[in-house]
Amino acid sequence: MAHYHLTCLACGATHDDLETGFLLACPAAHPPALLRTQYAQAQIAIQPDLPGIFRYANWLPVRRILPRAPGPVVLQSTQFGAVLGLQQLYLVFNGYWPERGALMTTGTFKELEAPSVCARIPAQERRALVVASAGNTGRAFLHICSAQQIPAVIVVPAVGLPALWLTIPKAPCVKLVVLTGEADYSDAIRVGDLLAKQAGFFPEGGAKNVARRDGMGAVLLSFAEHTGSLPQHYFQAVGSGTGALAVWEMHARLLADGRFGQTPMQLHLAQNAPFTPMVDAWQRHTRDLPTMPEQAQRRLIQQTHAHVLTNRQPPYAIVGGVYDALTASRGQMYAVSNDAAQQAGELFQRLEGCDLDPAAAVAAAALIQAVQMGRIQPSERVALNVTGGGYALIARDYRQFAAQPDMTLTAADVAEENRLLGRLQTLYPLP
Numbered sequence: 001m002a003h004y005h006l007t008c009l010a011c012g013a014t015h016d017d018l019e020t021g022f023l024l025a026c027p028a029a030h031p032p033a034l035l036r037t038q039y040a041q042a043q044i045a046i047q048p049d050l051p052g053i054f055r056y057a058n059w060l061p062v063r064r065i066l067p068r069a070p071g072p073v074v075l076q077s078t079q080f081g082a083v084l085g086l087q088q089l090y091l092v093f094n095g096y097w098p099e100r101g102a103l104m105t106t107g108t109f110k111e112l113e114a115p116s117v118c119a120r121i122p123a124q125e126r127r128a129l130v131v132a133s134a135g136n137t138g139r140a141f142l143h144i145c146s147a148q149q150i151p152a153v154i155v156v157p158a159v160g161l162p163a164l165w166l167t168i169p170k171a172p173c174v175k176l177v178v179l180t181g182e183a184d185y186s187d188a189i190r191v192g193d194l195l196a197k198q199a200g201f202f203p204e205g206g207a208k209n210v211a212r213r214d215g216m217g218a219v220l221l222s223f224a225e226h227t228g229s230l231p232q233h234y235f236q237a238v239g240s241g242t243g244a245l246a247v248w249e250m251h252a253r254l255l256a257d258g259r260f261g262q263t264p265m266q267l268h269l270a271q272n273a274p275f276t277p278m279v280d281a282w283q284r285h286t287r288d289l290p291t292m293p294e295q296a297q298r299r300l301i302q303q304t305h306a307h308v309l310t311n312r313q314p315p316y317a318i319v320g321g322v323y324d325a326l327t328a329s330r331g332q333m334y335a336v337s338n339d340a341a342q343q344a345g346e347l348f349q350r351l352e353g354c355d356l357d358p359a360a361a362v363a364a365a366a367l368i369q370a371v372q373m374g375r376i377q378p379s380e381r382v383a384l385n386v387t388g389g390g391y392a393l394i395a396r397d398y399r400q401f402a403a404q405p406d407m408t409l410t411a412a413d414v415a416e417e418n419r420l421l422g423r424l425q426t427l428y429p430l431p
């Protein structure tokens with residue numbers, strides 16, 4: 001019997017994923033909706049002998065186990081928590097901090113989703129996986145696909161290129177495509193979508209990929225395993241919101257498991273001002289993201305420090321998406337300025353001893369805001385997802401290589417579909 005199947009959150013249809021391959025959406029005609037994994041085992045049976053997040057393999061939609069996939073580390077904060085007056089602040093640390101057991105050498109929680117997605121790919125698959133990224137996702141997939149020799153194309157805007165370093169050589173079957181000029185994350189998504197429709201390629205799918213979400217669900221699984229309980233408040237900086245959806249879905253599974261208590265959990269999600277589409281929509285309690293001319297959006301995006309938080313088409317309105325998760329959890333959203341994030345990041349580093357990704361600093365600043373607003377009681381259990389950190393320690397311990405682009409596309413290449421396809425088709429030698 002399959003250890004999981006997929007359920008459509010709109011029509012309730014169930015799909016055998018192991019049969020179909022790599023389903024990203026329900027084939028039935030209805031408004032866009034996410035699929036959700038339903039696991040045969042209602043209780044998580046942790047397998048401590050399996051590497052990293054694969055200890056949770058019976059709650060992962062995977063076909064195989066990869067040899068290395070370091071999981072989050074749950075640390076009870078003393079210093080940062082004390083300054084905030086919180087008695088039970090837990091840091092779910094995703095990054096590199098070997099002194100505390102955190103071993104993600106790409107530095108962010110994208111290293112949870114990449115192994116899970118790669119382990120979902122059917123063994124007979126010969127096509128190349130297409131992944132669009134603002135930078136951190138690209139780095140994680142470059143690393144995992146290179147380590148596992150999985151054919152993949154990573155599409156990033158040039159602003160994301162500095163984030164694409166590696167601690168191992170890039171494999172020849174892994175191609176890096178860079179969009180020059182003013183291109184942003186959403187342009188990368190568009191180019192990736194077009195490429196993924198061509199013969200020889202298939203899309204990773206982003207938030208629609210259940211393996212991406214359930215891999216990130218390891219954040220809450222680690223929390224539950226470490227503390228034996230569930231958090232009352234969950235803080236994270238969001239760009240797409242995929243990580244928060246993952247944690248929200250895992251919360252429902254862990255409630256149903258029954259052994260970790262029945263505590264409701266409130267989502268507290270943050271974006272980097274001035275680009276805060278989900279914050280703005282949620283403050284107005286609407287499912288519709290604000291409509292804004294593309295140029296205006298790009299101008300706001302350029303003013304943010306945490307570029308990974310600047311997805312222009314997040315899965316907010318979709319059935320089972322961020323709006324639904326916020327509604328169900330009576331959630332809160334926060335707009336965090338660059339200055340507030342920087343100050344929070346510096347405070348965290350001084351008190352806890354590790355540097356933060358700018359996005360993780362946004363989450364830390366949101367926690368400070370929430371405490372100041374009286375939204376958290378001192379004795380409540382709080383999980384702060386430190387989504388990335390420890391870059392200084394990676395630089396201390398590893399030689400880092402800048403990933404060399406295999407193809408550079410200009411705005412003119414991207415503007416015209418035939419020209420774009422012509423360029424993309426040269427990525428791999430013709431068979």
Ligand SMILES: *Cc1c(COP(=O)(O)O)cnc(C)c1O
Nearest residue numbers: 238239240241242243359387388
């Ligand atoms: C991608 C990323 C986020 C945002 O995650 P989403 O799932 O896209 O909302 C936050 N922090 C870091 C460090 C990231 O790389």
